[in-house]
Amino acid sequence: MKLERESIELLLKALEKLEDGFDLPEVRHDFDHKKMEEVIIAAAERMQNNYPYFHPLFAGQMLKPPHPIAKAAYMMAMWINPNNHAMDGSKASSPMEKEVVSDLAKMFGWSQHLGHLTGGGTMANLEALWVAGNIHPDKTIVASDQAHYTHERISEVLKLKFSKVATDESGRIEISALEEKLKGGNVGTVVCTMGTTGLGSVDPLKEVLELQEKYSFRIHADAAYGGYFRLLDNLEPETIEKYAHLDSVDSIVIDPHKQGLQPYGCGCILFKNPEVAQCYIHDSPYTYFTSDDLHLGEISLECSRAGASAVGLWATHQLMPPIKNGTFAKDLAKSRNAALKFFNKLYYSDHFFPLLKPETDIVVWGIEGKKTSEMSDQATAFFKKAEKNKLYLSLYKYPTSKIKNSKFAIDSEYLTCLRSSLMKPEHDNWLEEIWTRMLASI
Template identity: 50%
Template sequence: MDLQQWLGRATHAIQDWADTFGGYEPHPSLHVDDDRFAAAFEEFTGRLKDNYPFFHPHYAGQMLKPPHPAAVVGYLTTMLINPNNHALDGGPATARMERDAVSRLAAMFGYDTHLGHLTTSGTIANLEALFVARELHPGQGVAYSADAHYTHGRMCHVLGVKGHPVRTDVTGRMDLGALEDLLRTGEVGTVVLTTGTTGLGAVDPVHRALPLAERYGARVHVDAAYGGFFTLLAGVEGPEGLPPEPWRAIARCDSIVVDPHKHGLQPYGCGAVLFRDPEVGRFYLHDSPYTYFTSAELHLGEISLECSRAGASAAALWLTFQLLPPTPDGLGQVLAAGRRAALKWTDLIAGSDLLELYQQPELDIVSYFPVVEPATLAGVDAASARILAEGMASEDPVFLSTLKANREDFTARHPEIAADADGARILRSVLMKPESEHHVGHLHTRVARIAQLR
């Protein structure tokens, strides 16, 4: 893949199209001479170096990685036109691309019918799903896992509905006994299930929670912002394959959120919200006197809480899906590599006397902590913080992240650790990049060596 060549093709293609409308000279007020640009660009690129190397396999920290070159080219090419996917007259071509890409996402989850669109983030996508849920169940609250993303509590506050965190079990999944106790009260109209928590990558048991929610008349929303694309590995043979039951059950849930800017190889921000019942579009109905007039066809702005949205995001996703479709043989191979990397590092940790696994990974997030003597929460916390800092500062750096585990969660998994603090930071490695599969040996060696230097 020659990104420079692809970008050259992009600029030529757009210029050729622009020339069909006749030549023109840019206004003098827009002119910037080359020397002035060079000076500003040098400072600009210098400032950009104040970043972590998200692109490198030695970066195994937060949920960050570069977009695929196809997404970069798709975005930049379309940005030269700069369409707005709010109304069809703002971006007719990219509106069609968005519908196509969203349909492929819906098919990936098994939806036979759907209404959906792209958003600027998973946060906004979740807001839209909970907005519709509120309209369908006025006066009732929303239940979500205590380990779910903080978005849900925040969005409940924005929408003026009561949020109900539900405790998790020893695997980080929603405790269904606690959920049923809550549903019995009649206070909950919507249950949010998470397929891939951002902390540990835990997958709520959708297949068991769904009939429970249905029994009490509650709507089910799936927050698959992080883990959604792992449905491509459901039932796949081999160690990277996932149990199919929770993923297959998503097709029967009322709404789904997924973030292509995570495992879909897209630039920020590109989220998506999908509804199984297209009739929920009635809750979005509005009018605008200067848009929605070029076509009787549904405009994307008529089914979205957002107004202006980058057509370039839709174009980037569409082009990526032409090359790496959301199928087990397409994008599924990218996720399989990350899953294999997580399993490989898990085996290395299991054989180490310097590191201990916090819990078995379900997706591509590995959680672990340094072995300390005496074995206390305070000791684990201090050692994890030291490894994080020294790993980034070394000549051969390794980039990790930490996760704060509270006393109850930690000791439930590791009762041998003395609970002398309210919790402890553990180490957390997100292996989103497929290249990680070939670098986990080095990552493990580096982390273990730093842990040894205590």
């Protein structure tokens, strides 16, 4: 079945159980069901104009299908449509959100924390930098030149000073360049990217922590894409060590809608020190009365938030807890295996070459050639031909200044490469089919 539909049966059973919980007079709605059917079929026809994001042959951008349990639970919750801003509008889903946020905090080794779900990584990172700015209002936010572009944009929105630090040829923050910044004495927060969205590279967190002892600054870990890799044992030893130190940072962002099998949008912000709640203190004349417990809206910049996101993530955690050696971790390990197998195929190929060994499940590679300008043109042409062969990839511009010991002439500022996010567990079994279509696209 091209599109998984068994979750519809789960949804119908769940809706029956949900309805049993309300002993209320029936409300009749006068809907035009024939017109609704026409509209929904028209919408389905419009949605056909999409790439097949759900299929393993979509091996390009960072798009991972939600798990059937997440889809069914999310849709079931939409019949209630809770708002997880306050307990008044989310009596059941707010406690579920607190449970899943606690699960994620424990995954990083935190028994105490402050945090909540967000609409995505951008909002989660905004809250992290907003708190950082409250603690160090006149100091600079520092991130690598491979960090997500939103950090610079968020800093501009918050009127915070921002500075980029160079990265090495693998896309990781250069410790020597970072220390030069720190010597100036005006750095308040360093952003460590625990899995860049371009190359999948992980910043050297241990070394940054050593600099923190010397220069005293906050560390924010942007693990929106890569946070779940902390559960894996099939990473490189040095990468495992980087993730092992995440319990020592000040704040973490992780996006369950990236690797956590959730629908958009589901991000999460976590703070190690619960006392940062002081930054959020505000009053509302009508909102926080249903419970004396802390309402999620009292520790969030967002107001209305979809409680369905919490329900979908809660159901997923019940089925597949985010723990080492569990079903979730084993499925994620398949994506990592796929990336390593793909790397080996590229390495021994006569037509392609891997840019670097993948650190997570993102693989970037180039087309063999004599000079970078021609190789870039060939990569763009290959990308288009692969799409005609129903293999969906993405492109990535790599600075040629970082290329060392090349066998080709460098005559352009960037080398356009191909990029694959092998995020689906099924990619592990589909590599031969992917490779066949690649060879047919040369």
